[in-house]
Amino acid sequence: MNKPCEPERLRQLRDALLTGLVERDLPVRLALIASLAGEHLLMVGPPGTAKSLVARRLHLAFAKSSYFERLLTRFTVPEELFGPLSIKGLEEDRYERLTEKYLPSASIAFLDEIFKANSAILNSLLTLLNEREFDNGTRRDKTPLIAVIGASNELPESEDLDALFDRFLLRVHVGAVSKAGFSDLISLRGHAAPDVPESLKLTDVDVAAIQVAAEKVQVPDDVVSLLGALREWCGAESIQVSDRRWRKIVKLLQVSALTNGREIVSIWDCWLLQHCLWNKAEDRAKIYEWYAARVGASAAMDPAKLTRIVASWEGRLKADQSSRSQMRDKSGQLLFKGSDGKQTSKHIGPTQAKRAHESLYLAPLRSLNNNGYGEIQDRTNGGKGYTNKELDDLIIIDPQRGNRIQFSDFQQRHAYLVERSNWHMKDAELPPMMEPTQHKKSHIDDCLGQLDDVKNQVINYQEKLNQHLQGIELEIKTHLWVTADFMLPAANNLKQTQKNVETLLARVSKTREGFQLLPREVDFVQPTEDEAEEEAVAP
Secondary structure, three states, X not given: OOOOOOHHHHHHHHHHHHOOOOOOHHHHHHHHHHHHOOOOEEEEOOOOOOHHHHHHHHHOOEOOOXXXXXXXXXXXXXXXXXXXXXXXXXXXXXXXXXOOOOHHHOOEEEEEOHHHOOHHHHHHHHHHHHHOEEEEOOEEEEOOOOEEEEEEOOOOOOHHHHHHHHOOOEEEEOOOOOHHHHHHHHOOOOOOOOOOOOOOXXXXXXXXXXXXXXXXXXXXHHHHHHHHHHHHHHHHOOOOOOHHHHHHHHHHHHHHHHHOOOOEOOOXXXXXXXXXXXXOHHHHHHHHHHHHOOOOOOOOOOHHHHHHHHHHHHHHXXXXXXXXXXXXXXXXXXXXXOOOOOEEOOOEEEEEOEEOOEEOEOOOXXXXXXXXXXXXXXXXXXXXXXXXXHHHOOEEXXXXXXXXXXXXXXXXXXXXXXXXXXXXXXXXXXXXXXXXXOEOHHHHHHHHHHHHHHHHHHHHHHHHHHHHHHHHHHHHHHOOOOOHHHHHHHHHHHXXXXXXXXXXXXXXXXXXXXXXXXXXXXXXXXXXXXXHHHHHHOO
């Protein structure tokens, strides 16, 4: 006897339901997986797009099942859905309905224009969809309902219908047949139902067994991580998804994995997410693109996470490379920059004096007093020095021609200003001599070790990515619910991720090389007596 969740049996059943349909592969797949998971499917699209036909085909997948179909209007009364009141019951003061052949007795139901449901039937409909129960008088009866296929030309606008909309875990837009499929459409003849062998049909027991077995299917960290990231993204995109809906989604993914013969949910099962989360038609494409870009991601190997890690290490390397520290001599003493540009271990030394940030100079030899008679004897100007402007105002005797000129006209003015012996000096704190920081060996070794770990993570991810890429055709081709048109975008996204990872690996290697080339700290050695004497007489 075939097992209810045997993939080949379900594949044959799915393909049998698709016989004679044009471009309705997706709605049929979603209708079947919805029914196996105990969920419902909503189809949105214009009239005449075979929405009711999908529901009737789904009915053929189940043995000894009952079918109910109804078009709702604003004037639909409870009797049309739930059955007429029992006259006999009323005679006995019981308010009960005769539900046989109505919605409460159906296994598969198709409700067209479902959002035309009015308040008179809404509460009972919600209870039936969610709990599979129907309040009949004073009794709450269990119903045999497997799935409801809802249909509508448009999405609900009233907030009163939000709860009803939320009851449909799976949603799909159904449009007219494309230009490419039109010739196949007009070549169809009649409305013959496909021949579904009884051996393939599922019973209520089969469906229950699938749902019980699905509870044992594991949800790995990779998928949990993806769902968590998607939940945050939905929040940022203002796509409202209730906690109850997320739990139902996990159950759907477990059923998807089980029916594909696996005990663990895979990233490919998450393809169904695009049909579970949208509230507006345009959101489905955005969710699809988000998922397609992440088919190679995993919990520990998220490419975005790895990129952030590598960027962090690049920033750390840049900081270490730009770091500067004060130089030391062989004995470990700090070095300072003297006014002559040479290094010295003395932190106080003569430097060019400044006044209000302006450099100060000595008066030139043979500079004249303000009255033009007599030379200036104190070149320091009473210790105040001369600024550039004050020098330019001085009258000097040109050493070559012997005539009086203003310093601003002195041909050797620039040479005078750059000559250190003409600077007005004073003792001050000398600036430290700086050099690229020499890093401890332990720091560099620790960074290299951590970068090796990052590199190994990228390499491991790269290997998994290659495995994904090699097996993608088989994975999608054999997956019961993923449509074949996903193969090309999935492969393209994986190849792009592959290129990104190759670039990431090169960045890690370059960063590691940068840490290897950092200046290393050397141990200071005690100078010899001769070296100590040389240090002592150094200027």
